[in-house]
Amino acid sequence: MAEQEKSEENNLSTVLKYFDAWNNHDLNRLCALTSVDITLEDWEIQAIGRDKFLNANEKIFSDNDGINAKLINSFVNAEEVIAILEITIPEGNEKLAVIDHFKFSGGKISQIKAYRGF
Amino acid sequence: MFTNLITDVDGVLTDGGFYYSGEGKILKKFGPHDNDGFKMLVEMGIQPVAISADMLGYSITKKRMEDMGIPIHLVSASTRYKWINDRYDFRKIIFVGDGYFDIECIKASRYGVAPSNAPDIVKAAADFVTTSCGGNGVILEIALSMMNEN
Numbered sequence A: 001m002a003e004q005e006k007s008e009e010n011n012l013s014t015v016l017k018y019f020d021a022w023n024n025h026d027l028n029r030l031c032a033l034t035s036v037d038i039t040l041e042d043w044e045i046q047a048i049g050r051d052k053f054l055n056a057n058e059k060i061f062s063d064n065d066g067i068n069a070k071l072i073n074s075f076v077n078a079e080e081v082i083a084i085l086e087i088t089i090p091e092g093n094e095k096l097a098v099i100d101h102f103k104f105s106g107g108k109i110s111q112i113k114a115y116r117g118f
Numbered sequence B: 001m002f003t004n005l006i007t008d009v010d011g012v013l014t015d016g017g018f019y020y021s022g023e024g025k026i027l028k029k030f031g032p033h034d035n036d037g038f039k040m041l042v043e044m045g046i047q048p049v050a051i052s053a054d055m056l057g058y059s060i061t062k063k064r065m066e067d068m069g070i071p072i073h074l075v076s077a078s079t080r081y082k083w084i085n086d087r088y089d090f091r092k093i094i095f096v097g098d099g100y101f102d103i104e105c106i107k108a109s110r111y112g113v114a115p116s117n118a119p120d121i122v123k124a125a126a127d128f129v130t131t132s133c134g135g136n137g138v139i140l141e142i143a144l145s146m147m148n149e150n
Helices: A002-023 A027-033 A049-064 B036-044 B058-068 B078-085 B100-108 B120-125 B138-149
Strands: A035-041 A046-049 A068-077 A080-089 A093-103 A109-115 B004-007 B014-021 B024-030 B047-052 B072-074 B093-096 B111-114
Touching: A002 A027, A002 A068, A002 A080, A002 A093, A002 A109, A027 A035, A027 A049, A027 B100, A035 A049, A046 B093, A068 B100, A068 B120, A080 B100, A080 B120, A093 B078, A109 B138, B004 B024, B004 B138, B014 B111, B036 B047, B036 B058, B036 B138, B047 B058, B047 B078, B058 B072, B078 B100, B093 B138, B100 B111, B111 B120
Parallel strands: A035 A109, B004 B047, B004 B093, B047 B072, B093 B111
Antiparallel strands: A035 A046, A068 A080, A080 A093, A093 A109, B014 B024
């Protein structure tokens, strides 16, 4: 049990680091936090593998200058984390309610599925 | 102890599926047992309330809820925590939901329930996971468990 708690703590900590890297548009740190075979899926993007994951994020950052994710709440269970987010896109003054569902493998993020609030 | 049971509709009162034709969303499948469960809750002094984010299928949901005499509100998935918090006391409600957007409400409510068909992380957030899956007696199972506790 203590081992699982430690693992959950580490996973949550990784998610916090992920959003810090994401908000700083730091692709090197995103690379370090994710597994080689990471998959990213949202309502527009499907990227399989770390290279495509990084390319997809690079495009998000270049298309949406100043895009920022504010973590509202999070829930962790074993190798999964749910992050409830408010994404701000300064251009157009747009705010999106989004949930990111993270899965972990070997201490790294192996899957992110993002769901847009409706 | 509990004032209300607030439940999501799709995936709890239905199996989560929709029947589509060229005309769009035309049918949802509701289970046969939940009406009995709602009646039992009312007898225990717990008022049921249904919420749904399904705008396209809202007329279908509304018809079923009206037939059962349950108030129904169209509330987006991402605002349901605030919607409930503005109107109810989370410390006095049972909340039932099966989706990622329901986790906040499940955790905040006095008694959070997830049906067996919910994702693992949603079930992990719940106080009670029904053995029934959505559309197959989730509300009846909750009502029976409440009755057995009293």
